[in-house]
Amino acid sequence: MHEPLLDLRKLRYFLAVAERLHFGRAALDLRISQPALSRQVRQLEHDIGTDLFVRTSREVTLTPAGEQLLEDGRHLLAAARRAGERARRAAGQDRLTVGFMLGVQVDPLLAAFAAARPDVTVRLERLRWWNHGESLQDGRVDVAAIRLPVRSDEGLRMLTLDQERLVVALPAGHPLAGEASVPVGALSGEPVLRYADAGSAWNAFWTVDPRPDGTQPASGPEVRDMEEILAYVRAGRGVAFLPQPVTAAFRRPHIAYVPVSGVPPGTVVLAWPVTERSGPTRDFVEAVRAAGAG
Amino acid sequence: MHEPLLDLRKLRYFLAVAERLHFGRAALDLRISQPALSRQVRQLEHDIGTDLFVRTSREVTLTPAGEQLLEDGRHLLAAARRAGERARRAAGQDRLTVGFMLGVQVDPLLAAFAAARPDVTVRLERLRWWNHGESLQDGRVDVAAIRLPVRSDEGLRMLTLDQERLVVALPAGHPLAGEASVPVGALSGEPVLRYADAGSAWNAFWTVDPRPDGTQPASGPEVRDMEEILAYVRAGRGVAFLPQPVTAAFRRPHIAYVPVSGVPPGTVVLAWPVTERSGPTRDFVEAVRAAGAG
DNA sequence: GGGCATTGATGCCGGCAGGGCATCGATGGC
DNA sequence: GCCATCGATGCCCTGCCGGCATCAATGCCC
Incomplete structure (x- = not known):
């Protein structure tokens, strides 16, 4: 049939x-x-x-x-x-879908918005670095708290939310694993794990390239999954950089996360399409902006 | 993902x-x-x-x-x-998809066409009474050997191929099960199994209504599947009419098929869309027509 | 107002499709 | 002639789709 x-x-x-x-x-x-x-x-x-x-x-x-x-x-x-x-658009103005990336705290944003527009129902949707643009463009999410970089052709307006310190994932036995922080230059000899199919901008993000001190990242194995990264790291096959807040979701035995010094922090922004979709979207942005100022 | x-x-x-x-x-x-x-x-x-x-x-x-x-x-x-x-249309003129219903012999048609157009590759596709129209209209099949009735709004041209005698499926223990043939009037008391969602034309087909002798079919349980029909028949809950050639596919213990007399035969036609799709379609029809005349 | 029929939702289960990994076979290039 | 590239195939496993039985909500009717 x-x-x-x-x-x-x-x-x-x-x-x-x-x-x-x-x-x-x-x-x-x-x-x-x-x-x-x-x-x-x-x-x-x-x-x-x-x-x-x-x-x-x-x-x-x-x-x-x-x-x-x-x-x-x-x-x-x-x-x-x-x-x-x-x-979705026809569904009306009483609902708003908020996207977020792993590790980004959305509760303050939601609280600010709930105070301003208690009539609007909010849905949450987890986004990935490789699909946030599409999700915002086709209206699956109205507004999202995501990490830079974003492609300039994605047609997004943005408001900076936060800065995130970069950390490096090392095997627990690594000589630097116990340090309070490690300068990026000390890692220049380590192969850096990268996502297999990232665009150049995201590749630069994962490998922290270019680096202020002029050192070059060594190219490591390509991975497709955070668990793969951790397996490689634990095996001593490479290191990986990631924003500090995401480590909370990936605490593992034999993996150490050490803050990296000498590199600029990552940036978390609130992003929404230039073609503004719903009144609630604008209100959400405004509520967040106001709360950030206060 | x-x-x-x-x-x-x-x-x-x-x-x-x-x-x-x-x-x-x-x-x-x-x-x-x-x-x-x-x-x-x-x-x-x-x-x-x-x-x-x-x-x-x-x-x-x-x-x-x-x-x-x-x-x-x-x-x-x-x-x-x-x-x-x-x-499909862009695929060119060297292929032809022929639809057929269960029990309809297509090999003579294929043989005739193969003689006329050996260059064309023929695919076969089994059709059901409830989807043959759609299949012909959207080009999934180019031409099909199907049973009447067809809805007049399906936009089909047709060529009569064959007549099929009607038989009735009876439980083996039924008093008429041993007969060489049975007049339709003798079955007027029997509930007739019908497909649950057939249109009126097909409903008339399955119930053999109207009947030349004026008897009325009694309404039996609705079914959705040939196996359901057979289960009902075997249980003595009703009888079912079907074209004789399809019985070959459903020979079962405790089920008897008896030719029905006093009713017109069913008709098998070759059908193709009025919006003629491919040269091969026309050639197929012509080959069949010529073979039928010969 | 209480039984009852209608109708969509839910629990549970089996079959199959979709995806992954390992491997094969074919085809050019060096 | 060896090797690298690339799509196809065998095998397995998980998750989804669909079916049946049953539940819950809501009008209707006496």
Whole structure:
């Protein structure tokens, strides 16, 4: 009884492959494995009833059907996002969704807003560094407390909330693990763990590059998950930098977090789309601004 | 890592509810259970981030967001179907998908076509009485060997292929089970099993109504599945009419199939959309027509 | 006003799809 | 001719979807 209706998730996978003409790269970007992607695309081809790619082990090409679907699929996906956004928008002015990143304290913000607009119901949504832009743009969240950097093309307005000290994750046995703080230059020989598919801006963030003292980060293994980072660190395969507040969520035996000196702090901002969506959004920003001043 | 992207299956479910404002009816129409439907709609509401219905146990109403999504969703779903169709269409003229219903022999048709157009690759797709129209319209199949009736608004051209004798499924212990054939009038007292959500035309088909001898079919339990039919028949709870060729797929102990006399035969037709899609479609029809004449 | 029918929600379970890891096979490049 | 690249395949495991049974809320009717 199952419907062979077009599946937007598979369509999104297809588009990723079609735009890069490369399964491995597309899989990285989609944050799934290459085999999973291959299979999903195959299934899409079966659902539609025609091949979309010509695959050789050296090259991936679009079939005519693929070309057509690349064109239509982009519009379809955009229309789907718009539909969700418009529905949310129609829901009215008595609700507000606030995004936040791990470790960012939102309760003061919520308290300030609740005082100003007790009539508005607030929902919370956890964001990741790689999806905050999309979430704000398509209206899944109205306003979010996130870490810099943000891409300039994301169309966000921002208000600085806080500064976060940077710490380094070291294995407990590391010579520097006991220090009260460690200058970044002392870590220049250590390979730095990086997220596999971060853009250059986020890569710079994770590796603390450039560094005020001119030292260069050594490139370490690529990871895809915080637990992977911790496993590498514990094994002595590398170190990782992260904002101090997130460490609370990842206290582990054999892992030490040591504040890093000689680097600028990270910045937490309140961000919202330039295309202001709801009255509550503006009120939230204003309430936070006022509370910050007071 | 899961995407909260709009899911078209859930959207289709939502539309069914939104148009009927009734979960139970919509579930019947979608051929899933009411609990499953309720949950899918709930999940859609969670994905989008806002309620779509106001539910009381007496009435279901759309929220403003629901109204909006009803409007946009229809277009989105239509666009999705079109996208699939256009992709198939772009695939070119060297492939043809042939639909068929259970029990219809397609090999002569395929043989005739293979002789005429050996260059075309043929795919087969099994159709059901309740989805053949959609499949032909959105191009999932190019041409299909199906049973009448078809709805006149389905925009199909047709060519008669065959006539099928009607048989009745009886429990093996039934007094008429041993007969070589049974007049339809002899069955007028028996409750007739019917599909739960068939339109009136198909309902008439399953119940053999009206009957040439003027007898009236008695209404029996509604079923949703051929196996349910057989279970009912075996239990003596009712009888069911079906075209003789489909019985081959459902031979079972304790079930007897007896030809029915005094009723017109069923008709198998080759059907294709008036908006002729591919050259191969026309060639297929022509090959079948020619073979039928020969 | 109390039983009853209607209707959507919930608990529980089984099957399957989707994703991950390890590995294979094909294809160019050096 | 070896090797690197890259998509496909085998195997497993988890989570989701759907089904059945049942519950809870709400009008209706006598």
